[in-house]
Amino acid sequence: MPSTLLLQDRRILFVVPSARFDEAQFYQSWQLLSEEGAWLVAASDAPTGVAAGESGAVARTLRFSSVKPANFDAIVLLEGAEPASETVTSALGIVTAALAASRVIAAFGRVGAELHSAGLPVIRAGKSLSRFLAELSVSISRQPRIPAPDVSAPARHR
Numbered sequence: 001m002p003s004t005l006l007l008q009d010r011r012i013l014f015v016v017p018s019a020r021f022d023e024a025q026f027y028q029s030w031q032l033l034s035e036e037g038a039w040l041v042a043a044s045d046a047p048t049g050v051a052a053g054e055s056g057a058v059a060r061t062l063r064f065s066s067v068k069p070a071n072f073d074a075i076v077l078l079e080g081a082e083p084a085s086e087t088v089t090s091a092l093g094i095v096t097a098a099l100a101a102s103r104v105i106a107a108f109g110r111v112g113a114e115l116h117s118a119g120l121p122v123i124r125a126g127k128s129l130s131r132f133l134a135e136l137s138v139s140i141s142r143q144p145r146i147p148a149p150d151v152s153a154p155a156r157h158r
Contacts, residue, residue: 005037006137009145012038013072015091016061017080018046023053025078025108025125032133038140043067045090054081069094070101073140077107077115084110088118095120104143106136 012033016026026042034040044051044061051059069075075098080087088095088111095115098105105122107115112124123139125132 005035006141007033008037010038010073010140011071011146012040012074012076012140013067013069013094014040014042015064015075015077015087015094016042016044016051016059017078017082017087017090018044018051020054020081021051021059022079022108023055023057025129026053026059027057028129029076029133032130033137036137041067041072043094064091064094067094069098069103071146072098072103073143073146074104074106074136076136077105077111079109079111084114087111088114102143104136104139106132106139108132 014026014030030040042051042059042061043064045064046061049061049063051061053059075094077087077091077095095105099120105115105120106112106125107122108125112122115122116124123132123136
């Protein structure tokens with residue numbers, strides 16, 4: 001009997017601060033979730049489509065306005081150098097839409113604490129990244145699968 005990955009074909013949106021995001025949170029989480037079969041996308045409010053990590057690494061991101069949170073099984077918010085309240089405020093539209101669609105919300109550190117203190121249901125990262133990702137993965141796997149988003153083929157020019 002073939003083994004099935006826990007997150008096979010599940011979609012997760014990473015909300016990345018445009019500057020000085022925590023690279024360890026991002027890259028380690030991305031790697032581990034992708035190994036479980038998740039389809040991952042990063043989005044930020046960076047006007048250039050590139051977010052910069054704390055030591056200068058970059059991540060290509062979509063603009064917040066171009067993603068539909070209902071098309072994702074979960075939203076993961078990363079920490080940056082900015083105050084947690086600013087991170088939450090910049091991603092408020094995504095978080096609100098995700099909650100309205102009954103999607104899983106997860107967040108690291110101060111951002112998770114900010115969402116929790118606002119009374120929102122959030123999976124918060126503690127000291128153990130592996131425990132956080134395991135809790136996130138199980139929460140996603142217990143949710144009904146959402147239909148794949150309808151994506152039209154790009155127009156061909158002659």
